[in-house]
Amino acid sequence: MMEKIKAFLKKYQLIVLIVVGILFVVAPLIINGTVKKSNYVIDIMVRILFYIIFASSLNVINGYSGQFNIGHAGFMLIGSYTGALLATKLGMGGPWYWLAIPIAGLVTALAGLLVALPTLKLRGIYLAIVTLGFSEIIRIVAMNWTAVTNGPLGVKNIPKVWLFGISKTSSPLVMYYIVFAFVILCLYTTYKVINSRVGRAWMSIREDSAASMSLGVEVGKYKAINFMYGAFWAGIGGALMAVYYRFISADMFIVDEGFNVLAMVILGGQGTLVGPIIGAVMVNMITEFFRFADEFRLVFYAILIIMMMWMRPQGLAGASNSVLAGKQIKKNDKKKSKHAAKKERV
Amino acid sequence: MYVLQQLLNGICQGSIYALMAIGYAMIYGIVGLVTFTYGEIIMMGSFSAFYYFMAFGDNLVLSLICGFATAALVGIVVHKVCYQRFLDAPRHISLICTIGMSMLIKNLAIIVFGSTMKGLPIFFEGKTLVLAEKTVEGFHQQLSLTYLQIVVIVTVIVLAIALSLFLNKTRTGVRLRAVSQDRKAAALVGVNVKNTTLLGNCIGCGFGGVAGILLGLYYNSIIPTMGGAAGMKAFSSVVIGGLSNIPGAALGGISIGVIENLGIAFIPNGSGYRDVFAFVFLIIALVIKPEGLFAKRGNNA
Numbered sequence: 001m002m003e004k005i006k007a008f009l010k011k012y013q014l015i016v017l018i019v020v021g022i023l024f025v026v027a028p029l030i031i032n033g034t035v036k037k038s039n040y041v042i043d044i045m046v047r048i049l050f051y052i053i054f055a056s057s058l059n060v061i062n063g064y065s066g067q068f069n070i071g072h073a074g075f076m077l078i079g080s081y082t083g084a085l086l087a088t089k090l091g092m093g094g095p096w097y098w099l100a101i102p103i104a105g106l107v108t109a110l111a112g113l114l115v116a117l118p119t120l121k122l123r124g125i126y127l128a129i130v131t132l133g134f135s136e137i138i139r140i141v142a143m144n145w146t147a148v149t150n151g152p153l154g155v156k157n158i159p160k161v162w163l164f165g166i167s168k169t170s171s172p173l174v175m176y177y178i179v180f181a182f183v184i185l186c187l188y189t190t191y192k193v194i195n196s197r198v199g200r201a202w203m204s205i206r207e208d209s210a211a212s213m214s215l216g217v218e219v220g221k222y223k224a225i226n227f228m229y230g231a232f233w234a235g236i237g238g239a240l241m242a243v244y245y246r247f248i249s250a251d252m253f254i255v256d257e258g259f260n261v262l263a264m265v266i267l268g269g270q271g272t273l274v275g276p277i278i279g280a281v282m283v284n285m286i287t288e289f290f291r292f293a294d295e296f297r298l299v300f301y302a303i304l305i306i307m308m309m310w311m312r313p314q315g316l317a318g319a320s321n322s323v324l325a326g327k328q329i330k331k332n333d334k335k336k337s338k339h340a341a342k343k344e345r346v
Numbered sequence: 347m348y349v350l351q352q353l354l355n356g357i358c359q360g361s362i363y364a365l366m367a368i369g370y371a372m373i374y375g376i377v378g379l380v381t382f383t384y385g386e387i388i389m390m391g392s393f394s395a396f397y398y399f400m401a402f403g404d405n406l407v408l409s410l411i412c413g414f415a416t417a418a419l420v421g422i423v424v425h426k427v428c429y430q431r432f433l434d435a436p437r438h439i440s441l442i443c444t445i446g447m448s449m450l451i452k453n454l455a456i457i458v459f460g461s462t463m464k465g466l467p468i469f470f471e472g473k474t475l476v477l478a479e480k481t482v483e484g485f486h487q488q489l490s491l492t493y494l495q496i497v498v499i500v501t502v503i504v505l506a507i508a509l510s511l512f513l514n515k516t517r518t519g520v521r522l523r524a525v526s527q528d529r530k531a532a533a534l535v536g537v538n539v540k541n542t543t544l545l546g547n548c549i550g551c552g553f554g555g556v557a558g559i560l561l562g563l564y565y566n567s568i569i570p571t572m573g574g575a576a577g578m579k580a581f582s583s584v585v586i587g588g589l590s591n592i593p594g595a596a597l598g599g600i601s602i603g604v605i606e607n608l609g610i611a612f613i614p615n616g617s618g619y620r621d622v623f624a625f626v627f628l629i630i631a632l633v634i635k636p637e638g639l640f641a642k643r644g645n646n647a
């Protein structure tokens with residue numbers, strides 16, 4: 001079944017891509033006209049778009065270069081606070097916010113470099129705990145540095161972003177298209193980067209860092225670039241989030257939020273471009289679907305994560321022969337060896 | 347005097363972290379996988395004590411045993427769900443599984459126990475033991491330990507010695523150490539690796555449960571979401587100590603406790619930054635010595 005779907009998708013790749021793209025463009029327009037609580041539905045769709053940006057940026061770090069970042073919430077926080085503070089304190093709201101968004105991205109990339117530099121030697125779980133610690137440090141500082149970040153109250157009344165002189169952009173529909181443009185930009189650049197020399201260097205580091213070093217890949221440099229690239233898009237997403245919700249506080253970026261994004265990446269499939277998209281859509285839809293269950297919502301989500309890990313550890317979009325699949329490889333090996341043994345007997 | 351007092355408080359708090367870290371190091375050593383469910387196990391231990399006190403009255407020793415047992419039971423469930431299938435799989439799979447499990451236990455606990463803060467009974471009526479006192483320029487200063495702090499330190503020391511005796515003197519302990527050193531070699535010489543792993547995980551979780559009770563008594567409040575911070579402290583202590591190194595983990599826990607208390611005492615507005623000190627210390631420690639401050643030589647993880 002899965003194989004058939006895959007073969008179909010591969011054959012009509014471009015058509016599927018265009019159809020999905022058109023669906024994403026047209027869907028909010030249809031919903032806006034027909035569904036009753038259209039703003040609410042579109043609000044959820046905007047949230048899905050945000051998470052696509054976050055999950056894709058985390059996927060670049062975790063999936064492509066094989067580093068293990070579990071504190072992505074810290075980068076998101078830096079991005080959104082930079083955007084929000086630029087807009088409220090330095091008057092970069094309105095039309096100027098278009099400048100504030102890339103600045104937020106760059107500041108976050110700098111933070112990414114700051115995390116990456118001391119941790120270049122660290123691998124696996126050591127790197128994970130450092131990113132987790134970084135995320136907590138950032139959050140607690142944002143919570144307590146009252147003079148700049150307004151402390152636990154958060155940043156309120158972030159001015160709306162202007163688009164061609166229109167100042168009404170906080171309506172979900174307009175914001176949807178703005179964020180959608182950024183999603184396309186993010187996915188396109190990521191696609192380009194992944195298929196360039198840099199992307200291949202990342203993947204070679206993921207597969208075997210010693211071998212890639214011996215082939216002349218500067219592992220440290222590329223790891224740092226990787227962290228910066230991932231952090232950059234997390235920052236852009238954060239800045240967009242700040243201007244959409246027009247209110248941010250440190251509580252929105254607790255460690256569990258980072259885990260949430262991580263879960264999207266892994267459920268969707270690490271190391272694939274479509275994986276994070278599928279993950280973000282699926283997780284948001286499911287948590288929304290279980291809204292009726294109220295406090296049990298997160299329980300269902302947790303059970304879903306565990307079940308996914310039991311049944312399909314490489315994620316929905318991941319290949320069954322990927323390094324990330326684990327047990328699947330062994331099973332295939334066993335089958336093969338059994339097969340070989342049979343052949344020999346014959 | 348003030349510094350000494352903070353140091354003492356830090357050591358006392360650090361000894362609770364040390365107990366958590368010992369349990370964590372035990373789990374990591376035996377199972378070989380990182381867990382994020384540990385904080386929730388600590389929380390379950392403290393809540394089991396809360397219900398024990400409610401049902402059977404204030405008996406500290408029995409409540410600690412109850413906490414140990416409850417946490418070990420939760421440990422069995424976690425083992426079945428998160429570790430058993432993934433012992434040979436890539437590590438991130440079981441890690442995500444433990445994250446899911448932690449969410450599951452936390453949210454079930456919020457539903458079952460309620461999301462409000464609960465208090466544990468106060469033991470020894472808050473009495474203190476004054477170690478030294480003097481009057482400087484009219485200010486009366488004293489160096490003191492509450493009875494509770496003494497009990498906490500004694501409990502931790504007793505448990506640590508008991509564990510060390512168990513690991514070094516009994517057959518089961520030797521088996522546990524064998525599995526921790528080399529799973530396959532242990533299986534070759536006839537150790538039941540599967541059961542031993544389960545046992546090691548249970549003991550580690552039990553230590554976490556006891557530490558949870560001590561933590562609850564120390565702060566005199568427990569809440570279902572307390573696990574996150576506690577689990578991360580345990581994790582940090584273990585990483586500073588060099589992952590599967592149990593004495594190192596204990597030292598790491600104590601140093602984190604001391605640094606937290608000194609940081610709060612000397613940095614203005616420090617109490618808001620309590621958790622920052624531990625992580626900054628952790629990152630600095632890892633940059634200086636990537637395999638952990640107290641790791642044995644040649645122990646590359």
